[in-house]
């Protein structure tokens with residue numbers, strides 16, 4: 446091939462959407478009452494991906510009877526926690542008298558706002574019988590104007606989550622936030638967010654539309670694939686970040702792949718505000734963090750069952 450042809454081909458490729466700007470590996474760490482998570486961020490070298498503050502993959506793991514662990518009473522202020530369960534059974538309680546339950550495929554989108562104290566624990570049945578545990582928690586930052594809003598829950602059962610399958614049957618998507626394959630999410634977000642769960646069979650290609658203002662990444666849950674216009678490869682446990690341009694993102698599971706490519710595709714408009722974070726509190730200034738700690742210690746965020 447002539448050099449000019451190579452150049453022309455490269456140009457054509459770059460017009461076919463966003464390219465990969467970086468790939469990061471997850472670390473393994475213990476969370477809550479001692480359950481293992483895979484975490485692409487935050488870590489020492491990479492604290493956030495504006496507007497996202499954290500992504501944890503819980504499991505997948507087989508839990509023996511009596512061994513299930515959760516996250517007992519703890520506070521949050523200033524952001525949202527999004528829990529998406531693929532298997533398992535969890536119970537949720539908070540200081541405002543709210544209680545809920547999450548089973549396979551369900552989503553809880555909790556806007557902590559001014560503050561809640563909550564617990565996220567395995568259900569009594571799951572604790573007794575054990576079983577397979579697999580899920581995700583994503584932390585979405587709130588803009589300054591919403592950090593002290595009244596807490597709000599959106600609990601969406603698996604059957605209410607819009608889904609779509611491509612014409613060739615090789616690409617399936619569940620639409621938790623935003624839009625994909627002509628399906629619109631039922632969950633409302635405070636700032637524009639896309640949260641999708643894709644399953645792509647070998648030979649399948651997903652082309653996800655992403656407005657220019659969004660930062661976007663994919664997190665590979667299982668298998669592997671080719672990402673972005675230049676087809677960079679990434680696999681299981683890796684987070685793939687895309688350049689902030691180009692309108693769409695192409696993701697392919699190559700025809701010779703042995704496994705389904707399962708991934709989360711997450712994007713949002715950056716807040717571009719200062720981030721002050723301390724454990725479960727994420728505000729804009731250190732003073733607001735001190736205030737959050739004080740409010741929690743003085744019981745102003747309440748307590749469960751009080």
Ligand code: FE
Nearest residue numbers: 516521526565
């Ligand atoms: Fe929590």
